[in-house]
Amino acid sequence: MAGYVLSCCSTVDLTHEWLGRRNITYLCFNYQLGDKTHKDDFGVTTPPAQLYAKMLAGEGVKTSQISAGEYLEHFERFLKQGQDVLHVCLSTGISGTYGSACSAAEELSRKYPERKVLVVDSLAASSGYGLLMDKLADLRDEGMGVEELATWATEHREKVNHWFFSSDLTFFVRGGRISRAAGVMGGLLKICPVMDVAPDGSLRVKEKIRTKARAIARDLELMEQLAEGGLDYDQKCFICQSECLDDARELARRVEEKFPKLDGRVEIFPIGATIGCHTGPGTVALFFWGKPRTQQ
DSSP: OOSEEEEEEGGGOSOHHHHHHTTOEEEOOEEEETTEEEEOSTTSSSOHHHHHHHHHTTOOEEEEOOOHHHHHHHHHHHHTTTOEEEEEESOTTTOSHHHHHHHHHHHHHHHOTTSOEEEEEOOOOHHHHHHHHHHHHHHHHTTOOHHHHHHHHHHHGGGEEEEEEESOOHHHHHTTSSOHHHHHHHHHTTEEEEEEEOTTSOEEEEEEEESHHHHHHHHHHHHHHHBTTGGGOOSOOEEEESSOHHHHHHHHHHHHHHOTTOSSSOEEEEOOHHHHHHHOSSEEEEEEEBSOGGGO
């Protein structure tokens, strides 16, 4: 049994049950829907369908990161029990939560000099962040120590490939990621931009694909080009989606058909509220281990 705690944030976009099975603890991001504040708790208090329905009806949404005080309280309860902590954060290219976690860790290092709180920037998001946590849990269970695991995460995080598309650009426009004119034109031409996560952990549009069917096919082509081992890829693959489960299932079916050596079935998860507030419904994302982003 590891003498340390592996921790993350709810923006891994997995499920409470999945994290429990992997013995990973977590903190919840917050978001505001209308005039009420909610926890991004994997849809337990506000199911995704309800969130997106309200967003489409014009209700305002705003996300907020975890504060240094929340991190301090979270980390300290494990330090009091004599355990070290490795916490992996949502990408700094998307959120400033890494800075808050580091501030809390620095403060606690003075109070508990005999203990360690290590904080790593995942440079990942959503279930890609979750795929990284899955691998870290495997390595922890195999006996890797906390410092060695933190180093491994830093050295391998860019190998988590993120490829996603959206068939509804409404909330990308509202969030300023796509111009209003481009959003209108994209809707008329049925353009589904194919996006990824850049080496610095930020989101970027890589290609503009016409029609959802072609976007699904393009994601599959990219996995064939970039996955470790190509068609012999034998690691895990995660997909997440925002109220377009049929599209996610079709992509998963094609991945399983194309890559027969996969480690288990493709796992599909719902996009959580923090990420979903920015993507809205209609987004499908594919995650796998592959060529480092700096080499793509």
